[in-house]
Amino acid sequence: MSVATRLVQDQSARFTPVPADTLYQFNESPLLARQSQQESNARSYPRRIPLALKRAKGLYVEDVEGRTFIDCLAGAGTLALGHNHPVVIEAIQRVLADELPLHTLDLTTPVKDQFVQDLFGLLPKALAAQAKIQFCGPTGTDAVEAALKLVRTATGRSTVLSFQGGYHGMSQGALSLMGSLGPKKPLGALLSSGVQFMPYPYDYRCPFGLGGAQGVKANLHYLENLLNDPEGGVQLPAAVIVEVVQGEGGVIPADLDWLRGLRRITEKAGVALIVDEIQSGFARTGKMFAFEHAGIIPDVVVMSKAIGGSLPLAVVVYRDWLDTWLPGAHAGTFRGNQMAMAAGSAVMRYLVEHKVCEHAAAMGKRLNEHLRILQRDFPQLGDIRGRGLMLGVELVDPTGVTDALGHPPAFARLAPLVQRECLKRGLILELGGRLGAVVRFLPPLVITASEIDRVAEIFGRALAAATASL
Secondary structure (H helix, E strand, O other), X not given: OOHHHHHHHHHHOOOOOOOOOOOOOOOOOHHHHHHHHHOOOOOOHHHHOOOOEEEEEEOEEEEOOOOXXXXXXXXXXXXXXXXXXXXXHHHHHHHHHOOOOOEOOOOOOHHHHHHHHHHHHHOOHHHHOOEEEEEOOOOHHXXXXXXXHHHHHHHOOOOEEEEOOOOXXXXXXXXXXXXXXXXXXXXXXXXXOOEEEEOOOOHHHOOOOOOHHHHHHHHHHHHHHHHHOOOOOOOOOXXXXXXXXXXXOOOEEOOHHHHHHHHHHHHHHOOEEEEEOOOOOOOOOOOOOHHHHHOOOOOEEEEOHHHHOOOOOOXXXXXXXXXXXXXXXXXXXXXXXXXXXXXXXXXXXXXXXXXXXXXXXXXXXXXXXXXXXXXXXXXXXXXXXXXXXXXXEEEEOOOOOOOOOOOOOEOOOHHHHHHHHHHHOXXXXXXXXXXXXXXXXXXXXXXXXHHHHHHHHHHHHHHHHHHHOO
């Protein structure tokens, strides 16, 4: 047994499953008080999840008061193998023990070369055969910025099509691609221009009021007409950027026929297709990459979060026909994070060797089934959706006026109550979607069947308490 494995196992002994009768009360600790006083007003998660954490292992985190929580946020999907997984700890410690350089800009090392080979080995063969990679700054936002530069340079065009409900980061360029208006309003005009928004195939609330196959057909027809109408008012874009499963937008999975149609239309028009896999990549949806569900090959894939094995790392992988930019066209001081590359390689190998894609698909199906059973008793569960272990539940007001498809309105007031009741019972969940009315499930991919059952049980109790309090 390695030192790292023994360390993690010793640590895990201090974690116990969340008791069935848990009902935590929350009072502001000195750490939270100082955070509130000294950190920026832009801080977000602590407002809804007021915890000061001191240790973590696998699915569980423990706060400074000794309370244990099930973490179904997992660093917004970053922690594919959960907290402090042995293979991640060992990889990091090996880099330190071997006195490898920790900072290399974009100079290569054996660790970096191995990372690239491991990553290319996960790509569909048709993409890997012509793939190039650009290491970016440490966040997914920076990778999105790099992708925008890449496609604009290669095509000589500046317009980019994005989708309503999309989320691609919070920098000025990436923010211009965001569907949500809230973060944009205080800024006035954004620095990046030339973004055109398209309707996303949100089946439950179809923007065309159709839903199903008819909604998909209308959506594709609209897009194709936009790209080919000489008086459509939109210049031929450099690229279309899309999330195969919208995350922050409410865990909305794109119809697979729609994705295949999108690829056909963009390819025919000579428009690059950028797929944002920052949250959905690396087995999260039951495939190594979410676009594989549709069997398509994008031109550009943007990756971050799980790719660094819990450490900051972001890359853009793209087809070689786009590789026309000049040396130094995109750079970043912290693009050579060796510990992140070593941890990322360890995670990628683990995902393959332990068939985590299949496990995530099975656990996602199990959680989905639990949620659908709850739906029978709670009409507030309007839509249950997602892929693999990227699931969401849209909460609705069953007494409200229904829309064109007969669905009741989003229940924005209920969602934070459910989140709070879950936290009191030891379950960390996040919200998203329109009006923040979607409860999101993003647990570590190594979650077990019994842990799935426990998550569903807590969610059911929290839902009952929240609805009773209205």
